[in-house]
Amino acid sequence: MQTNQDNILELQNVTTTFFTKQGEVKAVDDVSFRVGKGETVGLVGESGCGKSVTSLSIMRLVPQPAGKIVSGKILFRNEDLMQKTEEEMRHLRGDRLSMILQDPMVAMNQLLTVGKQLGEPYVFHDKVKGSLQGMCIDLLRKVKVPAPESRVNDYPFQFSGGMSQRALIAMGIANNPDLLIADEPTTALDVTIATQVLKLMKEIQGETNSSIILITHDLATVAQICTRVLVMYAGRIVESAPIKTFYKNPAHPYSVGLIQSVPVLGRSVERLASISGQPPSLFAMPEGCRFAPRCDKAHKKCFKAYPPKTQLEDDHSAACWLYVKD
Amino acid sequence: MARPRMHKARILVVFAIAVMVLPAITDALAADDATIKVGMRYDISTLNMLEMKLGSDIPAILLMNQGLIVPHPETGERIGLLAKTFQVLENGKKIKVEMYQGARFHTGDPVTAHDVKFTYAECANPKNSNMMAGALDEIEEIEIVDDYTLIFHFWEAYAPWEELMWIGICSKKYYEKVGPDKFRSHPVGSGSLRFVERRIGEYVLLEVADGYPLYSPKGYPGESYSFKYLKIMTIPDDMTRLAMLETGELDLVGEILPHQLKRLNGNKHVKIKKSDQVPSLIGIACLPNTDPLMMDRNLGLAIRHAINRQEIVDKIFLGEGYPLYLYATKAELGHDPSIAYAYDPQRAREFLAKSSYKKGMPLTFTYTSMVPNAPLVAALIQKYLQQVGITVKLQQLEEGTAATYTRNRDKRLGHMRLYQWPGSRDPNLRLWLSVLSTSDYATATNRPRKAEMDALILAQTREMDKAKRAELIRQIHEIMEYDAIGTRLFGLNMIYGMSDRVDYTWTPKEPYYPHLQRIQLLK
């Protein structure tokens, strides 16, 4: 695969494994995808399929010592992050490359004021100009936290869920990163607040021109703000498509199931009405297509070998035997 | 590759320096030429002669306060110190004492008859709870003839009067000047060492007071001392005390147990000495007040013959002791080596058969940690008694509990009790306290020949003639042997160790150190 000057991020055959007492878990298995400059890419899939581990792999923050990126390249601004030292990575993190964790209540340090935590991206990247306090207040204002002047000295437990998520987003965007990974930023919030938060992210993206990887359960969210969708199943990317193509013409039977099961806005893929069964245990992966036990289109071949990625049209690919021409 | 080796080399150098330098520092800390360090198990409870409580207080107090009498350092016989002459008047009812003139307290004041009278009065004063108070009740009055002559008036003739004459004389003038609190914290005497500092629980530091005592009795080393300071350190743990002797942190340690010698023998810087002339008596008290069975003469004889005393001494004390059959230590008036009970299980069984003891009846045998290696001694005695058919149940008691039981004649003391007598040279007080049937501490108030025994005890106290008194004491022992209540087991040698830079010899007949100032610093 060639590098593309328009790409901010490109993963090439990344595999991340957890070496646990029970055995090895390939949480991310031979994953390749790209994110263009200014693009918003949705990463969807059931809980436990490896979305968070994928994003932590990009940050090079896979939980130690069990987890390890065992192979692949992570090209960020055309440089392979796998070749970077820990100190070089530290300089990128929170500056060019940022991430927002799933649950704002546990992602914030309860013992430090919100302001102190907001200021860290500035302090540790030598970005403090003038008053740090002022910068933090501006940041809070930017994410629409009311009364930021007094709120900046509050502790996280004094913030509501929605406000915490805003504050967390503020930390992520403090230095206008080139890429922001938002790991389920709305899962912990109720619908109205979730919508506000999404709107806010969109606005901010408009201002900063960052690329975003939006990880979510919620296809409706994807429809709202993403330009492209990556579907992940059991550690692998099974389909990659532009948003319109994906809704109109989904290729992978798993994607089809996903879309069918989400007729209403806000409905989560956690409850997949039309796909029966459970995702496979990562300890005991089926040999063939991982979706085969649940797939109504499965045939003999599907149980024998994993399907290769097939390019269907520009920018649309899927990994399914249905599309492999012999 | 080079760097780790560098590290190793550096670590080795640091280690080598530590090995060489640290011991030098600790040795320098330990070996202080001017100071002799003596290790004691018990902390001195007071330095105030007037409030003296325990035997372990005696060494330090008597170094600071000279008495009228002192044991001769080589023979152990009592000789005059502050007193030049003693005169027994009116068949022992009065003792006239003439003192040396010129002895001075550390304040510079002369030691006079007034100080003697004051000291005796305060020691007898119940408010001071002095350990000598009871014995001093024998004295009716002290009459001052002149500044250096006084007469002790006794209520009745008191044969062991010498036992009251070693009390260290304190300065009346100083006491009246500074009051009891200051006197307690900064005692002043006329001894050859004077008080410098006391750290409670830690040490007492004494300094050689040049020119004291002014009148050295014959046999007493001269006025020049080979050291300047004497530090009496409290080191409660046996193992620690001996370890300190090994490293030279202590110069002198007493009461070493035989099994502890093995370590010390391997150390060429430690010198071990032994004395078999120390009052020491370990025995079994049988308690008829708990169970009349313990008055059975045949059972008593069975017990006496059943026990292999020599084996106890050899096995548990590695031979550092001697069997004892008599209620008098080697150092005590009335000691009679001719009395003995042969180890003879067969005879023991015969006596047992004649006794009222019924087979299988358990006898409780209690002991405390006061007796060295008490659990081993008790277990061995249990074995001997079981061999001849006496069932024994062992029980260890905490010392304080046992002391209380003894005082209250509590049944929980059991049938028999292992005891140790710290010893003295005159049996009088012991007879009065533990044998006289009216005493609170008597183990047997219902001895068969009780009346006869009580009369003899009274008589020997009043008998001023030494030979006649010895005969009375012999008769007392005879009754004891006849009554067969309790038995004596063994006495122990005093084993004491010292660093190779000092020399010291035990004063015979003394349980404590009365002459620590005699320690010689060797070159």
Place this chain on the structure above:
Amino acid sequence: MQGYIAKRILIAIFTIFAVMTVVFFVFRLGPADPVAVMLSPNATPQDAENLTKKFGLDKPLIIQYGNFLKNVSKGDFGTSFRFNEPALKVLFERFPATLKLGLAAFFVSVSMGLCLGILSAVKPDSIIDRLGRLLALAGMSLPSFWVGVMLILFFGVTLRWLPIAGRGTAMHYVMPTLCMSLYPIALITRLSRSSMLDALKSDYVTMARIKGVPEFYVIMLHAFKNAAIPVITVIFGLFGALMVGSAVVVEYIFSWPGIGRLVMESYFARDYPVVQIFVIFVTFVVVSLNLIVDIVYAYIDPRIRYQ
């Protein structure tokens, strides 16, 4: 907050009073009589009577208790039978030695325990972690009496590196401090390791790393501050009691003239007033340390402070 502390102080006073009463009766109803214990074998019955009167032990127990309370309210905790001096004075004469040793042990065990705990949590399964785990195991299982004896034989007698007992130089502190610290080091290492591991796994630590916070600040500012909360309970809440417990043994072995040895000697001599004041004092210390824990908690954890 103030109301909370006032309530705690009231409870503390009640606790001390209850302990005082229990101690008073437990000792006096026990099997041993101080007079019997204190008398030398040469003492006469007259001596015993004098002592009994002097200590006030001739009066009925309830009257003794009444007098005791009356005196305590006047700040008089009785006179030591053994030293003939106020029990409080006897205790405070010996307390500095224990305090100094305790503080040395406190600093050694807190710094060693925290360092080991943090380092082994930061690098699990490293050499330091293994060493820490070994030390924790040893510290938890080896009795301090045995450790003390081994220290003396090895560093004192065999190597001659350290003086065995007594005081005076800094060197004299090394062995008793080590002996006293071993258990708390083990405890703090284990505790700080596990709570540090939890903290390092948490999202706020990942978030800090995501922000590009350098690892040192991640560990000390984010992880450690959170991990410290359960550790503080042990350090302050248990330390007082722990120290007093091991002081009895350590002070005995190393002949340290502190209150641990004092209470042991006093107990065996049935010097009730000293044992009593000791128990009251220790209760006081433990109760106040717990109060301090509460305040320190509030200082560290805003969730409590802002209640």
